[in-house]
Amino acid sequence: MNMSHNGDFSEEELxxxxxxxxxxxxxxxxxxxxxxxxxxxxxxxxxxxxxxEKLPGYIEETIKDYKASSIVxxxxxxxxxxxxLLVFPLGAGRELITMxxxxxxxxxxxxQLNVLEKETxxxxxxxxxxxxxxxxxxxxxxxxxxxxxxVINYNTSESSLFENIIEPNHTAITMKTVFGFExxxxxxxxxxxxxxxxxxxxxxxxxxxxEEYE
Amino acid sequence: xxxxxxxxxxxxxxxxxxxxxxxxxxxxxxxxxxxGLEGLNKFKEISPDITFMDLTMPVMDxxxxxxxxxxxxxxxxxxxxxxxxxxxxxxxxxSLGAFDVVKKPPKHERIKEVVFKAYEKINSGGQ
Numbered sequence: 001m002n003m004s005h006n007g008d009f010s011e012e013e014l015x016x017x018x019x020x021x022x023x024x025x026x027x028x029x030x031x032x033x034x035x036x037x038x039x040x041x042x043x044x045x046x047x048x049x050x051x052x053e054k055l056p057g058y059i060e061e062t063i064k065d066y067k068a069s070s071i072v073x074x075x076x077x078x079x080x081x082x083x084x085l086l087v088f089p090l091g092a093g094r095e096l097i098t099m100x101x102x103x104x105x106x107x108x109x110x111x112q113l114n115v116l117e118k119e120t121x122x123x124x125x126x127x128x129x130x131x132x133x134x135x136x137x138x139x140x141x142x143x144x145x146x147x148x149x150x151v152i153n154y155n156t157s158e159s160s161l162f163e164n165i166i167e168p169n170h171t172a173i174t175m176k177t178v179f180g181f182e183x184x185x186x187x188x189x190x191x192x193x194x195x196x197x198x199x200x201x202x203x204x205x206x207x208x209x210x211e212e213y214e
Numbered sequence: 215x216x217x218x219x220x221x222x223x224x225x226x227x228x229x230x231x232x233x234x235x236x237x238x239x240x241x242x243x244x245x246x247x248x249x250g251l252e253g254l255n256k257f258k259e260i261s262p263d264i265t266f267m268d269l270t271m272p273v274m275d276x277x278x279x280x281x282x283x284x285x286x287x288x289x290x291x292x293x294x295x296x297x298x299x300x301x302x303x304x305x306x307x308x309s310l311g312a313f314d315v316v317k318k319p320p321k322h323e324r325i326k327e328v329v330f331k332a333y334e335k336i337n338s339g340g341q
Contacts, residue, residue, distance in 0.1 A: 012227075015225065015227045018225060019225045019319075022225065022270070022297050023297040023319060025297070026270075026296070026297030026298050026318070027297070027299060029298070029300065030298070030300045030301075033302065034300075034301075039300065039302040039303070039306075042269075042270050042298050043270065044270050044271065044272050139319070210227075210231075213230065213231045213234035
């Protein structure tokens with residue numbers, strides 16, 4: 001099923017968005033690599049635009065074991081405003097604990113481990129979302145503020161997530177990438193869900209960005 | 215005499231931006247490639263004076279293409295142009311023989327600096 005609605009963006013606008021997101025995510029990865037003190041192998045990110053009402057279907061189709069996924073959600077406000085949803089697949093939280101805080105990971109169990117996993121996902125999500133949106137809006141000459149991030153489980157919040165955060169007429173910029181952490185690959189999905197006004201601003205900002213190079 | 219320049223990047227926008235940031239007073243004969251493998255083949259075909267190489271690309275990434283190019287010509291002037299700004303990535307490509315690294319999006323002044331630095335190396339017979 002084709003869920004993208006790239007029709008709102010021309011091919012060139014999508015290419016510009018792809019490049020700007022690529023730069024922004026490169027910055028975010030660098031910030032994360034600095035925190036973990038590890039080398040992250042980046043893959044070519046895939047960028048698509050999806051109507052927000054079709055996002056649940058897109059997630060089901062794209063993400064294996066999506067019901068076991070954890071999502072870090074963070075809102076941002078500026079001329080570009082919306083909600084960032086960073087989706088971590090099953091097991092990613094534990095993998096990240098192993099890399100970030102192996103001692104605590106070994107000694108924790110049960111609820112303690114669940115709390116540690118949640119804190120780790122929030123920490124990593126906050127860095128990736130903050131650096132990515134920060135660089136994106138810096139390149140496009142905007143400034144945004146953020147809400148504190150929260151972590152939600154897809155399965156338990158499926159209906160409320162999409163009812164409370166996502167309006168049907170919003171547009172999701174979807175980005176799929178793979179982080180390679182020294183032999184361990186973690187699929188990462190970032191969705192930026194924005195209202196029509198922000199998408200309109202984004203199109204204009206992408207053209208302004210390119211004017212420097214005309 | 216126009217210098218032969220090869221730009222290897224899967225993004226048409228990145229290639230366009232790079233072309234627009236080249237020093238306007240200089241004359242270039244520009245070739246383009248959309249992945250590392252195509253870039254490697256173009257390198258063999260045209261022997262460019264300077265190669266700009268992205269890192270994250272499909273088919274063959276820039277790091278592998280850089281390694282293959284350096285095997286062909288250890289003095290090749292390959293400037294890595296990348297969004298991957300991790301210090302370890304930069305160290306890694308420099309150790310593989312990259313001439314310099316330019317962070318995306320490139321700026322006019324930085325491109326001018328690195329191109330003229332490459333010219334100096336060419337003129338001193340270092341290539």
